[in-house]
Amino acid sequence: MRLILLGPPGSGKGTQAQRLLHRYGIAQLSTGEMLRAAVAAQTPVGLKAKDVMASGGLVPDEIVIGIISDRLDQPDAAKGFILDGFPRTVPQAEALDELLKKKHMRLDAVIELRVNESALLQRVENRVAEMRARGEEVRIDDTPEVLTNRLASYRSLTEPLIHYYSERRKLLTVDGMMTIEHVSREINRILAAIGAVGAKTPKKAAAAKPTARGAKKSAKSAGKRVKSAARGAGASAKGAKAAKNAKAGRKAGKSAPRGAKTAGRKAPAGSRARAAAKTKKAAKKVTKKRAKA
Numbered sequence: 001m002r003l004i005l006l007g008p009p010g011s012g013k014g015t016q017a018q019r020l021l022h023r024y025g026i027a028q029l030s031t032g033e034m035l036r037a038a039v040a041a042q043t044p045v046g047l048k049a050k051d052v053m054a055s056g057g058l059v060p061d062e063i064v065i066g067i068i069s070d071r072l073d074q075p076d077a078a079k080g081f082i083l084d085g086f087p088r089t090v091p092q093a094e095a096l097d098e099l100l101k102k103k104h105m106r107l108d109a110v111i112e113l114r115v116n117e118s119a120l121l122q123r124v125e126n127r128v129a130e131m132r133a134r135g136e137e138v139r140i141d142d143t144p145e146v147l148t149n150r151l152a153s154y155r156s157l158t159e160p161l162i163h164y165y166s167e168r169r170k171l172l173t174v175d176g177m178m179t180i181e182h183v184s185r186e187i188n189r190i191l192a193a194i195g196a197v198g199a200k201t202p203k204k205a206a207a208a209k210p211t212a213r214g215a216k217k218s219a220k221s222a223g224k225r226v227k228s229a230a231r232g233a234g235a236s237a238k239g240a241k242a243a244k245n246a247k248a249g250r251k252a253g254k255s256a257p258r259g260a261k262t263a264g265r266k267a268p269a270g271s272r273a274r275a276a277a278k279t280k281k282a283a284k285k286v287t288k289k290r291a292k293a
C-alpha cells in the first residue's frame with residue numbers, strides 16, 4: 001500500500017500515519033521528522049533547513065525531494081509506505097510521480113484530511129500541552145505565530161495539490177474533524193473499498209468469496225462509497241458482472257431442454273435420452289405386433 005496523507009498542520013496526519021503503520025506494518029515517511037532529525041544532528045541538510053523550519057516556511061524542493069528519493073530506496077519502503085508531509089508543492093508532486101515511475105511503484109491513494117481551520121490553533125495548543133505533560137521537547141514551530149505562517153504556506157503552496165490529485169483520480173477526502181478513532185475507521189474503510197489493503201484483512205478475505213450475492217453487494221457498496229476508487233470498485237464490478245452472467249447462464253440452462261432444437265446445436269443430454277427411450281418403446285411395440293402376427 002502506498003499512500004499520501006494530505007492536510008494542514010494539526011489535521012492529524014502524523015497520528016493517522018502512526019495508526020496505519022501499526023495496522024499494516026508499512027513505513028511512515030515523514031519529511032518533517034527527517035528534517036528535525038537532520039537539524040538535531042546538524043547535518044548539512046539540517047543546517048540549511050533550520051531557519052526556514054523555525055519560521056514556518058517550506059524547505060527548498062530539491063532538498064526534500066532528495067531526502068524522499070533516498071528514503072524510498074530503503075528496504076522497508078518496498079513493502080509500502082505512507083507519505084506524511086510530502087509532497088507539499090506541485091513541483092514536489094511532479095518529482096514524486098517521476099521517482100515512483102522510475103522505481104516501478106504505483107500510488108494507491110491520496111487521503112486528504114479536511115479540517116476546519118479555526119480548530120487548528122486549538123489542536124496545536126492541545127498537542128503542545130500534551131507533549132509538555134509527557135515531559136517531551138516541544139517543537140519550536142508549534143507557536144501561534146509560526147502556525148499562522150505554516151497555514152499560509154499550506155494554503156498557497158500545498159492546497160493546489162488537492163486539484164492535482166483529484167485530476168489524477170487519486171484524491172479521497174475524509175472529514176478530519178471527527179474523533180481520531182472515527183477518522184481511522186473511515187480511512188480503513190476507504191482503503192478496503194479501493195482494494196489497497198488486499199486480502200490482508202479478514203473482512204476483505206470473506207468478501208472475496210465468489211458468491212453472486214457477495215460480489216454484487218461489494219461492487220455496489222464500493223462504487224457508492226468511493227467514486228474515484230477505480231481499482232477496487234472496478235474489480236468488484238467485474239466480479240458482479242461475472243456473477244450476473246453465471247446467473248443468466250443458469251437460467252438459460254434450465255429452460256434450454258424444451259427449445260433445444262436450434263440450428264446447428266446438439267440437443268441437450270436430457271432431451272436426447274427421452275428421444276432414445278421413445279424410439280426404444282416404439283421398436284418394442286413393432287416387435288410384439290410382429291410376434292403376434
Ligand code: AMP
Pocket residue numbers: 009031032033035052053054056057058059060061064084085086087088092141150
Ligand atoms: P511537519 O512536521 O510535516 O509539520 O513539518 C515541519 C516543517 O518541516 C515544515 O513546516 C517545513 O518547514 C518543513 N517541511 C516538512 N516537509 C516539507 C516538505 N515536503 N517541503 C518543504 N518543507 C517541509
